[in-house]
Amino acid sequence: MEHAAPPAWVMLAYLISGVFFILALRGLSSPATSQQGNRFGMAGMLIAVVTTLVTHEVASLPEILGAIFIGGGIGWVTARKIAMTDMPQLVAAFHSLVGMAAVLVAAAAFLNPEAFGINGADGQINPVSRVEMGLGIAIGAITFSGSVIAFLKLAGKMSGAPIMLPMRHVINLGTLAAIVGLIAYFTVDQSPWIFWTITALAFVIGFLLIIPIGGADMPVVVSMLNSYSGWAAAAMGFTLHNTAMIITGALVGSSGAILSYIMCKAMNRSFISVIAGGFGAEAAATGGPAKEQRPWKRGSAEDAAYMMQQAESVIIVPGYGMAVAQAQHILREMADVLKKQGVSVKYAIHPVAGRMPGHMNVLLAEAQVPYDEVFELEDINSEFAQTDVAFIIGANDVVNPAAKTDKTSPIYGMPVFDVDKAKTVFFVKRSMGGVGYAGVDNDVFYMDQTMMLLADAKKMCEDIVKALQH
Amino acid sequence: MDFISILSIFVMACFVGYYVVWSVTPALHTPLMAVTNAISSVIIVGALIASAAGGSPTAKWLGLIAVALASVNIFGGFAVTARMLAMYKKKER
Numbered sequence: 001m002e003h004a005a006p007p008a009w010v011m012l013a014y015l016i017s018g019v020f021f022i023l024a025l026r027g028l029s030s031p032a033t034s035q036q037g038n039r040f041g042m043a044g045m046l047i048a049v050v051t052t053l054v055t056h057e058v059a060s061l062p063e064i065l066g067a068i069f070i071g072g073g074i075g076w077v078t079a080r081k082i083a084m085t086d087m088p089q090l091v092a093a094f095h096s097l098v099g100m101a102a103v104l105v106a107a108a109a110f111l112n113p114e115a116f117g118i119n120g121a122d123g124q125i126n127p128v129s130r131v132e133m134g135l136g137i138a139i140g141a142i143t144f145s146g147s148v149i150a151f152l153k154l155a156g157k158m159s160g161a162p163i164m165l166p167m168r169h170v171i172n173l174g175t176l177a178a179i180v181g182l183i184a185y186f187t188v189d190q191s192p193w194i195f196w197t198i199t200a201l202a203f204v205i206g207f208l209l210i211i212p213i214g215g216a217d218m219p220v221v222v223s224m225l226n227s228y229s230g231w232a233a234a235a236m237g238f239t240l241h242n243t244a245m246i247i248t249g250a251l252v253g254s255s256g257a258i259l260s261y262i263m264c265k266a267m268n269r270s271f272i273s274v275i276a277g278g279f280g281a282e283a284a285a286t287g288g289p290a291k292e293q294r295p296w297k298r299g300s301a302e303d304a305a306y307m308m309q310q311a312e313s314v315i316i317v318p319g320y321g322m323a324v325a326q327a328q329h330i331l332r333e334m335a336d337v338l339k340k341q342g343v344s345v346k347y348a349i350h351p352v353a354g355r356m357p358g359h360m361n362v363l364l365a366e367a368q369v370p371y372d373e374v375f376e377l378e379d380i381n382s383e384f385a386q387t388d389v390a391f392i393i394g395a396n397d398v399v400n401p402a403a404k405t406d407k408t409s410p411i412y413g414m415p416v417f418d419v420d421k422a423k424t425v426f427f428v429k430r431s432m433g434g435v436g437y438a439g440v441d442n443d444v445f446y447m448d449q450t451m452m453l454l455a456d457a458k459k460m461c462e463d464i465v466k467a468l469q470h
Numbered sequence: 471m472d473f474i475s476i477l478s479i480f481v482m483a484c485f486v487g488y489y490v491v492w493s494v495t496p497a498l499h500t501p502l503m504a505v506t507n508a509i510s511s512v513i514i515v516g517a518l519i520a521s522a523a524g525g526s527p528t529a530k531w532l533g534l535i536a537v538a539l540a541s542v543n544i545f546g547g548f549a550v551t552a553r554m555l556a557m558y559k560k561k562e563r
Contacts, residue, residue, distance in 0.1 A: 011471075017512070018483070021509045021512070022486055022490060024505055024509060025487075025490045025491060025494065025502065025505070025506070026490050026493070028494040028495070028498045028501060028502050028505070029493045029494055029495060030495060031495070031497065031498065031555070031558035031560075032560075034498060034501065034555045034558070035552065035555045035556065037505075038501075038505060038548060038551050038552050038555060041505055041508060041509055041548060041551075042548050044509065044512075045508070045509065045511070045512060045514075045544055045548075048512050048514075048515055049514060049515070049518070052514075052515045052518045052519065053518065056518065056519050056522065057522045058518050058519065058521050058522055059521035059522065059530060059533065059534060063521070063534060064518065064521065064534075064537060067521075067534045067535075067537040067538040067541065068537060068538070068541045069541075070538050070541070071537065071538035071539060071540065071541025071542040071543075071544075071545070072541040072542070072544065072545035073545075074542050074546070075541060075542035075543060075544065075545035075546025075547070075549065076545040076546060076549050078542075078546050078550075079545070079546040079547075079549035079550035079553060080549065080553070082550065084554070087500055087504075087550075087554075090546075090550065091500075091503050091504060091507060094504075094507045094542075094543050094546060094547060095507065097511075097539045097540070097542055097543050098507065098510050098511060098513065098539075098540070098543055100536075100539055101511065101513050101514070101517060101536040101539045101540045101543075102513055102516075104517065104520070104532045104533070104535055104536035104539070105513060105516035105517050105520050105532075105533070105536050107529075107532050108516075108517075108520030108521075108526075108528075108529035108530075108532040108533050108536070109516070109520065109529075111526040111528055111529040111532070112520065112522070112526040112529035112530075115519060115520065115522045115529070116519060116520075128473055222503070223503070226503055226506060226507065229507070229510045230506065230510050232510075232513070233510045233511075233512060233513045234480060236513055236516045237476075237480075238473075238476055238480070239516070240515065240516055240519065241471050241476060242515055242516075243476075243479055244512050244515065245512050245513060245515060245516070246476060246479050246480045246483060247479065247483040247486075248509050248510060248512045249480075249483075249510065250480055250483035250484045250486070250487050251483060251486070251487040251490070251491075251506065251509070252487075252506040252507075252509065252510040253484070253487065254484055254487030254488045254491055255487060255491045255502060255503075255506045256503075256506070258488070258491045258492060259491075259499060259502070259503065262496075262499075349496075349497075351496065354500075356499075356500055356503065357496070357499035357500060357502075357503065358496060358497060358498060358499025358500035358501070358502070358503075359500050361496070361497040361498070361499075361500065362500045362501070362554050362557070365554070365557040365558045365559070366557050368557075368559065370559055370560055370561035370562070371497055371558045371559065371560065372560055372561050373561060374497060376496050376497075
């Protein structure tokens with residue numbers, strides 16, 4: 001029972017759908033073309049779904065439409081309601097769904113290989129298809145359970161602290177080896193127990209891989225799971241000989257991998273050490289020792305308002321603390337007032353400023369900050385030396401000079417903003433006590449040109465705006 | 471299609487993915503993740519085939535559930551991406 005080749009137009013339709021997905025990502029090269037790109041993505045999906053509906057034997061139309069309506073409704077309402085700060089957990093939740101869908105499709109293919117046309121002449125499933133199915137269900141299951149843990153951690157429903165099992169590396173490597181071995185054995189023996197054991201082990205390993213990873217590393221984890229969801233789709237594309245799925249899988253897989261790489265680089269952490277887990281636990285433990293008291297200056301909202309009015313240029317360095325304090329709107333108002341008074345205002349964004357890649361850019365865009373005032377680390381870092389005021393709000397580790405100078409620091413080697421080169425530094429912080437995610441002290445607090453603005457970020461910005469308008 | 475043609479498409483697509491994704495501006499990395507999420511739900515194609523009535527009734531139900539899950543992602547992913555992209559505005563001049 002060899003699989004009959006579908007008509008040429010069907011293959012062409014899937015190819016067009018794949019090309020549209022490439023164009024969807026291509027559109028994201030600039031905000032100006034991005035919305036059109038998104039529409040290409042929707043069109044590609046419509047083509048793929050309609051082509052499948054008209055060329056394959058599927059369940060009755062009411063059943064299919066019912067499923068699409070229920071799922072689509074939930075998705076659409078969630079997308080409308082979700083707060084932009086909650087985007088990382090939404091994305092993690094969505095990843096888990098792709099993973100589960102891949103598991104279900106692979107399971108259905110195993111139970112009903114006839115419908116997928118993957119049976120060989122002997123009535124058994126083709127050995128190649130068995131490998132593809134095995135990989136599909138394994139990657140899908142890892143994506144699912146890993147994303148569920150990532151979701152729980154990001155949504156604060158589970159402690160962000162790493163959970164370290166004893167011997168976890170041995171357990172993890174053993175489980176992975178067992179999965180690979182079973183997939184290999186599956187090619188000679190297609191007994192159900194092998195297939196379901198692979199599935200169960202993959203669910204377990206996804207869970208085990210993510211629980212030891214701390215909150216600070218979550219941007220990498222979310223990107224990595226993004227990549228996995230792509231590889232899962234690609235594996236199922238191989239099973240179905242479907243170009244749209246293969247192209248998409250490859251795109252999404254590369255996208256997630258590149259984002260993980262960018263995040264790792266921005267934190268100067270190797271991918272292996274992120275996966276090995278435990279970051280955050282050691283930092284919390286070693287961040288404790290009593291530090292020498294060093295003198296620092298406290299500024300007021302009026303000082304900040306005065307200095308910034310006198311300045312020619314101000315660079316704002318926002319961090320996640322600003323979003324937690326919901327200060328982005330009032331911060332943008334502050335920038336507006338300054339711009340009206342002739343001050344040049346720019347925003348400097350570190351890749352890890354938010355909880356996922358590009359998160360801070362979305363939060364600022366939501367607060368109506370024009371995107372051409374927002375600059376990436378490497379584009380703006382040389383400007384601090386010519387800047388009158390650096391205004392740091394809710395950020396800490398990303399401006400810590402210890403990353404450049406102190407080899408013993410846990411954040412050594414991480415690229416940071418050279419705010420110490422600015423003529424004046426304002427550092428908005430709740431109190432002198434708390435230190436950043438990495439739990440290290442920051443020399444910027446104690447510099448001659450630094451004034452600490454100790455208050456809630458939102459309250460401080462409100463006071464500065466009031467002072468500016470006097 | 472034989473395995474080698476499919477593999478060729480896959481390898482080429484990985485290269486395309488590599489270059490296209492590096493050209494995405496870092497400011498749009500969150501929408502990138504949301505939209506890749508939406509398009510990876512093209513796995514709905516597999517779910518639709520799985521839902522075929524003939525053969526195994528269990529497989530049919532697995533397929534329908536997978537259709538629903540993928541639909542959450544498709545509608546949710548594209549809608550949230552559209553919502554984010556609409557917020558990116560240029561400076562008023």
